[in-house]
Amino acid sequence: MRILAWNCCGLASARAVRALLEIQKRENPDVIFLSESHLGKVKAEKLRRRVGFDHLILHESDGRSGGLLLMWKKETKIVANDFSRFFIDVTVEDEVSWRLTGFYGEPKWDKKKSDSWVQLRDLHGRMSRLPTMACSGRL
Amino acid sequence: MQAFHDALSDCVLADMGYEGDTFTWQRGRVRKCLDRGVANGSWNQLFPSFRLINAEMTKSDHRPIVVDTEGVDVPHVGERKKQFEARWLSEATVNEIVRTAWERANLPGAGPMLM
Numbered sequence: 001m002r003i004l005a006w007n008c009c010g011l012a013s014a015r016a017v018r019a020l021l022e023i024q025k026r027e028n029p030d031v032i033f034l035s036e037s038h039l040g041k042v043k044a045e046k047l048r049r050r051v052g053f054d055h056l057i058l059h060e061s062d063g064r065s066g067g068l069l070l071m072w073k074k075e076t077k078i079v080a081n082d083f084s085r086f087f088i089d090v091t092v093e094d095e096v097s098w099r100l101t102g103f104y105g106e107p108k109w110d111k112k113k114s115d116s117w118v119q120l121r122d123l124h125g126r127m128s129r130l131p132t133m134a135c136s137g138r139l
Numbered sequence: 140m141q142a143f144h145d146a147l148s149d150c151v152l153a154d155m156g157y158e159g160d161t162f163t164w165q166r167g168r169v170r171k172c173l174d175r176g177v178a179n180g181s182w183n184q185l186f187p188s189f190r191l192i193n194a195e196m197t198k199s200d201h202r203p204i205v206v207d208t209e210g211v212d213v214p215h216v217g218e219r220k221k222q223f224e225a226r227w228l229s230e231a232t233v234n235e236i237v238r239t240a241w242e243r244a245n246l247p248g249a250g251p252m253l254m
Contacts, residue, residue: 019198
């Protein structure tokens with residue numbers, strides 16, 4: 001399985017979507033995790049159709065910043081665990097199930113960044129027995 | 140940075156390393172490694188041949204990172220395949236050339252042998 005994680009700095013423009021499609025063509029991922037996606041529900045669904053994926057989990061953008069999006073193909077069995085502005089956490093159901101977390105450590109305000117680390121710690125304290133991989137922007 | 144390392148250590152998650160450019164973020168002349176993958180020991184055992192690649196920068200000031208759980212390489216356009224010609228074996232000097240190349244590759248600081 002190939003997982004692409006990208007802090008895309010906004011996917012609202014046509015140019016940004018073209019860049020994602022170019023990366024998708026080059027890297028051929030089965031799962032895409034995007035941070036700072038700057039997308040609401042409608043645009044995220046539209047993007048999912050453009051990349052030809054079947055499922056998504058979205059934490060909507062707060063105005064012009066933030067926003068997390070995880071998309072995957074139907075051949076990959078993924079079950080959502082939890083999500084927030086800092087992470088999207090799922091279980092990949094394979095012969096041996098494992099845990100995948102797309103994580104985002106917020107920039108600019110140290111207080112918020114330490115909040116995101118507290119969340120990372122809480123999150124992985126809960127289900128640490130599963131094989132776990134987390135990929136991130138801004139750690 | 141210490142808070143981040145403490146959080147990782149509490150979760151028993153370790154940096155997965157990378158292939159490609161060290162820096163995943165660039166703004167002007169400032170470059171940093173901000174994007175990465177971390178995994179616990181049982182994930183590493185499940186996917187012992189995984190690869191994590193800091194991919195080519197496109198549009199964003201962050202590189203995409205790509206994790207392949209099986210370690211499969213996607214050949215890039217224009218990349219040369221490494222090949223071995225069977226008829227090289229019939230050359231009298233082949234043993235010496237290979238031995239010299241291996242010895243050079245084992246020297247500290249020397250590059251790997253390419254055939």
